[in-house]
Amino acid sequence: xxxxxxxxxxxxxxxxxxxxxxxxxxxxxxxxxxxxxxxxxxxxxxxxxxxxxxxxxxxxxxxxxxxxxxxx
Amino acid sequence: xxxxxxxxxxxxxxxxxxxxxxxxxxxxxxxxxxxxxxxxxxxxxxxxxxxxxxxxxxxxxxxxxxxxxxxxxxxxxxxxxxxxxxxxxxxxxxxxxxxxxxxxxxxxxxxxxxxxxxxxxxxxxxxxxxxxxxxxxxxxxxxxxxxxxxxxxxxxxxxxxxxxxxxxxxxxxxxxxxxxxxxxxx
Numbered sequence: 001x002x003x004x005x006x007x008x009x010x011x012x013x014x015x016x017x018x019x020x021x022x023x024x025x026x027x028x029x030x031x032x033x034x035x036x037x038x039x040x041x042x043x044x045x046x047x048x049x050x051x052x053x054x055x056x057x058x059x060x061x062x063x064x065x066x067x068x069x070x071x072x
Numbered sequence: 073x074x075x076x077x078x079x080x081x082x083x084x085x086x087x088x089x090x091x092x093x094x095x096x097x098x099x100x101x102x103x104x105x106x107x108x109x110x111x112x113x114x115x116x117x118x119x120x121x122x123x124x125x126x127x128x129x130x131x132x133x134x135x136x137x138x139x140x141x142x143x144x145x146x147x148x149x150x151x152x153x154x155x156x157x158x159x160x161x162x163x164x165x166x167x168x169x170x171x172x173x174x175x176x177x178x179x180x181x182x183x184x185x186x187x188x189x190x191x192x193x194x195x196x197x198x199x200x201x202x203x204x205x206x207x208x209x210x211x212x213x214x215x216x217x218x219x220x221x222x223x224x225x226x227x228x229x230x231x232x233x234x235x236x237x238x239x240x241x242x243x244x245x246x247x248x249x250x251x252x253x254x255x256x257x258x
Contacts, residue, residue: 023209035104036171038202038209039182054212056205 020057087230105241107149108199119188121146126156126163167195207238
C-alpha cells in the first residue's frame with residue numbers, strides 16, 4: 001500500500017517566537033527611531049538584558065508591557 | 073598584548089568592512105555627540121534666550137501629547153527645543169521632543185523645571201547617558217559582526233579601535249590612541 005507523503009505544511013517546523021530583539025529591531029517593531037529606544041532604556045521605561053557581551057536585547061515581554069502601559 | 077601592535081592585513085580589511093557596514097550608525101552617533109557638545113557649550117546663552125522668550129511670552133504654541141500646551145523658545149536639535157509656559161507656580165521650562173513617526177508626529181516633554189539652566193543641564197546629562205548606552209551597544213554589535221564574519225580570528229584590535237573612536241566622539245578629547253589605536257587609524 002502506498003503511503004501518502006506528508007504535505008509541506010505538516011513537515012514544516014513552526015516559526016519560533018523570538019524572546020528578545022535588538023534595539024534596531026525593537027525600534028522597527030514600534031515604528032520609532034532607534035534613538036527613542038535608547039531613551040526609553042535610559043529612562044527605565046524599557047528593561048533590557050546584556051547577555052551577548054554588552055549587546056542590548058529588549059525582551060518581547062518588555063515591548064508588550066510598554067505598549068500596554070501606554071494604552072492604559 | 074602590546075597596545076601599539078601593528079594590525080594584520082586581515083584586521084585592516086575587517087576594520088574597513090565594518091566601518092562601511094556600520095557607517096550610518098557611526099555617522100548618526102557623531103552627529104548626536106556634536107549636537108550635545110553644542111548644547112553644552114552654549115548652555116548659558118540658550119538658558120538666557122529661553123528666559124527672555126518666557127518673559128516676553130513669545131514663541132508658537134506646541135501641543136504636547138499629554139494635552140499640555142507650551143510655547144517654543146529655542147531649538148536645541150532638529151527634534152528637540154526648549155519651551156516655556158506660565159503656571160500658578162511661575163514660569164516653567166521644558167525640553168520638548170518632536171518625533172516623526174509613521175503614525176504622525178509625537179511630542180513629549182523630556183524634562184522640565186523652573187530654572188532653564190537646570191533643565192538644560194539635566195537634558196545634557198540624560199543625552200550623555202544615552203550616548204554611553206549607544207556606544208556600548210554599537211561596540212557589541214561590531215564585535216558580533218566581526219565574530220560572524222571572521223570566526224576563530226582575533227579581532228579585538230579592530231573592536232577596540234571602534235570603541236576608542238566612539239569614546240573620542242563622546243569626549244572629544246585628543247588621546248594618544250587617536251593616531252595609533254594599536255595601529256589602526258580611527
